[in-house]
Amino acid sequence: MKIIEVKDYEQMSQMAAEYMIRKVKECKATNLGLATGGTPVGMYKKLIEDHRLQGTSYQEVTTFNLDEYIGLSGTNKNSYRYYMNENLFDHIDVQKDKTFIPHGDVQDFEVECQRYEKLIEANGGIDLQILGIGSNGHIGFNEPGTSFDSKTHVVDLKSSTIEANARFFNRIEEVPTQAVTMGISSIMRSKEILLLISGEGKKEAFHQLLNGDVTENFPASVLKNHPCVTIIADEAAVSGVKLRS
Ligand code: GLP
Numbered sequence: 001m002k003i004i005e006v007k008d009y010e011q012m013s014q015m016a017a018e019y020m021i022r023k024v025k026e027c028k029a030t031n032l033g034l035a036t037g038g039t040p041v042g043m044y045k046k047l048i049e050d051h052r053l054q055g056t057s058y059q060e061v062t063t064f065n066l067d068e069y070i071g072l073s074g075t076n077k078n079s080y081r082y083y084m085n086e087n088l089f090d091h092i093d094v095q096k097d098k099t100f101i102p103h104g105d106v107q108d109f110e111v112e113c114q115r116y117e118k119l120i121e122a123n124g125g126i127d128l129q130i131l132g133i134g135s136n137g138h139i140g141f142n143e144p145g146t147s148f149d150s151k152t153h154v155v156d157l158k159s160s161t162i163e164a165n166a167r168f169f170n171r172i173e174e175v176p177t178q179a180v181t182m183g184i185s186s187i188m189r190s191k192e193i194l195l196l197i198s199g200e201g202k203k204e205a206f207h208q209l210l211n212g213d214v215t216e217n218f219p220a221s222v223l224k225n226h227p228c229v230t231i232i233a234d235e236a237a238v239s240g241v242k243l244r245s
Contacts, residue, residue: 019232
């Protein structure tokens with residue numbers, strides 16, 4: 001894993017956006033794996049700014065998001081589809097029918113999970129996957145204990161994840177208790193991964209990632225087995241974290 005330390009959230013967002021823009025310029029038909037949560041919002045802002053000022057085009061890009069809450073349709077303000085439209089898709093020239101997010105409002109989730117997995121495969125896989133990290137080490141919504149062999153599946157969210165995400169909802173009772181997420185093996189099949197870590201709240205997780213064992217109890221640890229991972233972490237997340245000597 002290559003680790004890049006930056007000063008703050010602003011710099012992390014800028015560097016991450018530049019990384020993605022480079023990728024899209026290298027290959028216009030890139031398949032991007034996208035993440036939600038608070039961490040990538042700044043990066044998406046920079047992508048929009050660059051699209052406006054420099055004209056970087058996403059017309060041939062295909063996107064696959066990591067996850068979606070179960071029970072929320074795409075028009076619900078707390079759905080990840082709504083988040084992606086608001087924070088990125090509505091402000092760049094990506095073709096909406098080439099932006100994929102698991103559906104959270106279907107009847108048959110077994111079918112939905114298989115459909116999503118096949119969709120990624122049929123499009124040739126993900127070239128660059130953006131990831132954030134949960135304070136318990138979750139990636140996507142793959143909570144501790146998830147098999148490293150998992151494909152797209154339904155998960156019961158841990159109470160710590162529900163609590164962490166409650167800030168986006170009016171009341172904690174409104175946070176869905178389940179989600180559909182790309183599995184760990186789905187994520188690991190991405191050709192390249194960019195993990196963003198920002199803020200003091202992620203210090204423990206960053207420490208565990210760097211110094212802990214590779215274990216299903218800490219999902220992000222699997223990234224150590226991937227050949228091409230770059231981490232951009234800011235000072236607040238890095239401070240006091242030492243690489244194992
Ligand atoms: C959420 C998302 C993850 C995200 C993580 C961290 O639950 N499903 O994809 O990386 O939690 O979120 P944040 O960036 O808000 O800290």
